[in-house]
Amino acid sequence: xxxxxxxxxxxxxxxxxxxxxxxxxxxxxxxxxxxxxxxxxxxxxxxxxxxxxxxxxxxxxxxxxxxxxxxxxxxxxxxxxxxxxxxxxxxxxxxxxxxxxxxxxxxxxxxxxxxxxxxxxxxxxxxxxxxxxxxxxxxxxxxxxxxxxxxxxxxxxxxxxxxxxxxxxxxxxxx
Numbered sequence: 001x002x003x004x005x006x007x008x009x010x011x012x013x014x015x016x017x018x019x020x021x022x023x024x025x026x027x028x029x030x031x032x033x034x035x036x037x038x039x040x041x042x043x044x045x046x047x048x049x050x051x052x053x054x055x056x057x058x059x060x061x062x063x064x065x066x067x068x069x070x071x072x073x074x075x076x077x078x079x080x081x082x083x084x085x086x087x088x089x090x091x092x093x094x095x096x097x098x099x100x101x102x103x104x105x106x107x108x109x110x111x112x113x114x115x116x117x118x119x120x121x122x123x124x125x126x127x128x129x130x131x132x133x134x135x136x137x138x139x140x141x142x143x144x145x146x147x148x149x150x151x152x153x154x155x156x157x158x159x160x161x162x163x164x165x166x167x168x169x170x171x172x173x174x175x
Contacts, residue, residue: 002039002172003172005035005038006029009028009029009035010024010025010026010028010173011024011028012024024153026061026064026122026123026151029150030064039065039150040069041072042172044069046148046170047148050118050145050146051116052073052075052116052117052118053075053115053117054070054075054076054077054115054116054118055069055077055118056077056079056111056118056119057077057078057080057120057121058119061122061123062120062121062122064122065120065150066121078106078111080106080133080136081104081105082102082104082105083102083104083105084105086105086106086107090106091105091106093139095128095132097128104129104132104136106136106137106140108140111137111141111142112141112142113141113142114143116142116143116145117137117142118144118148119133119146119147119148120147120148121133121149122149122150122151123149123151123153124149124151124153124158124159124169125156125158126156126158126161127157127160127162128158130147130149131162134147134162134166146166146168146170147168147170148170149169149171150171151172151173152171152175155175
């Protein structure tokens with residue numbers, strides 16, 4: 001079963017990036033081309049008949065499976081990046097973090113009015129980055145049709161924050 005393979009590959013790193021946090025390290029998945037391909041094919045099977053017009057990936061780990069999924073589905077991939085990282089004219093969205101604030105951006109021509117966009121990232125924790133990405137997509141005139149995550153940390157209740165944007169929230173592995 002794919003979930004068991006992914007769960008086995010994810011490595012726990014205690015006290016990273018600070019004491020008390022157990023970091024879910026997905027880099028061992030990247031070292032396993034067969035498992036990575038299985039994940040992309042699984043995601044393709046979930047979304048190929050959903051009428052999705054584009055996939056948006058959140059910097060940077062949302063690019064790891066988001067872009068290959070977009071290629072498999074034959075649809076555009078939208079890069080959502082931290083402020084100042086994209087070379088063309090951008091639109092931005094400011095949001096609050098636990099300690100401070102952040103700004104994310106995408107190119108002004110990344111989405112079009114009414115386009116149906118799936119947001120992908122590697123991890124759903126508190127939901128702040130995914131919510132901000134959704135608001136940015138909406139600001140560009142597109143519709144958020146769902147969220148896809150490799151891993152969800154359910155105890156942080158990030159999905160609850162996203163439900164007002166879409167009920168279509170999926171993960172491959174939950175802790």
